[in-house]
Amino acid sequence: MTTRLMRWAALWLALIGCSDALAHVTTTGLLRIEVAGGRVLYALSVALPELPAASASVLIAAANGDRATAEAIAEAARRSVTVGLAGVRCRTGRVRIGGAGANETRATIEIDFTCGTSNGRLDITEDWSTFLGEHYQTLGNVRTTGGERQVTFGEASRTASVDIDRTAATGWFDFVRLGVEHILTGYDHLLFLVALLATARGLWSVVRIVTAFTLAHSVTLTVGALGIVTIPDRIIEPLIAATIVWVALENLFAAEPDRRRWIWSFGFGLVHGLGFASALGELGLKGAALVRGLVGFNLGVEIGQLLFVAVFLPALMWLARGRGARLTPRIASLTVATIATYWLVERIVVG
Numbered sequence: 001m002t003t004r005l006m007r008w009a010a011l012w013l014a015l016i017g018c019s020d021a022l023a024h025v026t027t028t029g030l031l032r033i034e035v036a037g038g039r040v041l042y043a044l045s046v047a048l049p050e051l052p053a054a055s056a057s058v059l060i061a062a063a064n065g066d067r068a069t070a071e072a073i074a075e076a077a078r079r080s081v082t083v084g085l086a087g088v089r090c091r092t093g094r095v096r097i098g099g100a101g102a103n104e105t106r107a108t109i110e111i112d113f114t115c116g117t118s119n120g121r122l123d124i125t126e127d128w129s130t131f132l133g134e135h136y137q138t139l140g141n142v143r144t145t146g147g148e149r150q151v152t153f154g155e156a157s158r159t160a161s162v163d164i165d166r167t168a169a170t171g172w173f174d175f176v177r178l179g180v181e182h183i184l185t186g187y188d189h190l191l192f193l194v195a196l197l198a199t200a201r202g203l204w205s206v207v208r209i210v211t212a213f214t215l216a217h218s219v220t221l222t223v224g225a226l227g228i229v230t231i232p233d234r235i236i237e238p239l240i241a242a243t244i245v246w247v248a249l250e251n252l253f254a255a256e257p258d259r260r261r262w263i264w265s266f267g268f269g270l271v272h273g274l275g276f277a278s279a280l281g282e283l284g285l286k287g288a289a290l291v292r293g294l295v296g297f298n299l300g301v302e303i304g305q306l307l308f309v310a311v312f313l314p315a316l317m318w319l320a321r322g323r324g325a326r327l328t329p330r331i332a333s334l335t336v337a338t339i340a341t342y343w344l345v346e347r348i349v350v351g
Helices: 001-024 053-061 067-080 172-184 185-199 202-226 233-254 259-279 287-319 324-350
Strands: 028-036 039-046 082-084 091-099 107-113 121-126 135-142 145-151 159-163
Touching: 001 145, 028 121, 028 145, 028 172, 028 324, 039 082, 053 067, 053 091, 067 091, 067 107, 082 091, 082 145, 121 135, 121 145, 135 159, 135 172, 145 159, 145 172, 145 287, 172 185, 172 259, 172 287, 185 233, 185 259, 185 287, 185 324, 202 259, 202 287, 233 259, 233 324, 259 287
Parallel strands: 028 135
Antiparallel strands: 028 039, 039 107, 082 121, 091 107, 121 159, 135 145
């Protein structure tokens, strides 16, 4: 009895740990940097539901016309971001805060820089940890006369350098890494996988579910990133939460939830793929960079998904031994339903 209780407690803690996203999310900002002549545009896009509540409120207020708040964010932006070209620091100009309106789930911070030259090494230092959280990270696309390059900022490194006169490198690995990070820090996608697999019966069932989800989100990730289908985040984000609630409740109330689970996995995977696509769309990729981003990001998502399944399934099997075979899926589903319902309400209110 004691051992069984310990197993169930471990499951509760593991799933509730995902609810750290409610307060301390690893936020991934999407950055676009354009260099033209002696001018540099820094445009950062962040998802409001992923931010600390205080930061999200401040951005919403600033975007909606609160002048004092906008000035405070502008000052924070000047402290958080510096740009240098050819070894000389560029002058920080106007700061604009956009998005975060009544029907928006993303906010943007744009900063203009004026440099004394138009050639040389571009040095960017970015540290938003005070405002956006210490675990904040950024993936950016730098557009220069020499092509497009990808840069990353995170806890390990807050600086990046680009030789704007040199032909751009491929940047495949950056997109693969973004895909892995997006799925492993995307708590909603992970909880969806938990709900899908909680009642899976056998290896073939798992293969069908995971394959259906992979095929579906690969399709909509592609059409979304290419701009063929565009649905606003204010619609997609609540829908993603709703899909998690649906599957978790089906686990609790349907007689045989695993019977046609692969169908729900495919259908709802189409919705999740559009969520993945928004991460690429905000980077403003074009041409060869878009192809690299699409293939690399999709590959990274699949790698991250397989890593999670490889860890979660053995843990689920261990917890579901003996008398836990019936109770473990119910505990997992109830926890997932509770967290996803919170997200659904939050995203409807914010968006």
